[in-house]
Amino acid sequence: MHEYAIAYDVYATAKRAAEENAATEVIRVHVEIGDLAMANPEQVEFLFVVIAEDDPLFRGAALECHRVPVRSRCGCGYEGDERFVCPRCGSLPELVAGREIRVSSVEIEVPGS
Ligand SMILES: [Zn+2]
Numbered sequence: 733m734h735e736y737a738i739a740y741d742v743y744a745t746a747k748r749a750a751e752e753n754a755a756t757e758v759i760r761v762h763v764e765i766g767d768l769a770m771a772n773p774e775q776v777e778f779l780f781v782v783i784a785e786d787d788p789l790f791r792g793a794a795l796e797c798h799r800v801p802v803r804s805r806c807g808c809g810y811e812g813d814e815r816f817v818c819p820r821c822g823s824l825p826e827l828v829a830g831r832e833i834r835v836s837s838v839e840i841e842v843p844g845s
Pocket of ligand 1: 818819821
């Protein structure tokens with residue numbers, strides 16, 4: 733149930749953002765999912781709806797997942813999408829993107845807007 737935990741986390745993050753800004757409604761939540769995060773975006777979206785269903789703040793909320801491609805960088809100066817072996821020097825490159833799952837923005841309705 734990896735996706736359930738992710739969806740719940742996204743919901744909790746969005747709810748906190750909504751409450752901090754005194755929102756009356758959450759409209760849309762944008763989530764970045766790295767290609768290496770091993771999460772199925774459709775499933776995260778589905779579970780998000782299930783979790784948020786009983787929360788009036790989220791009555792009309794939609795979840796939008798954005799894929800983040802793998803990016804790596806090596807000490808020799810290589811930058812690209814190789815994950816395990818640097819094509820230039822053969823060492824292990826450092827992953828700079830592709831593993832993350834994070835809420836990038838939350839669109840909300842605030843009173844008086
Ligand atoms: Zn290298």
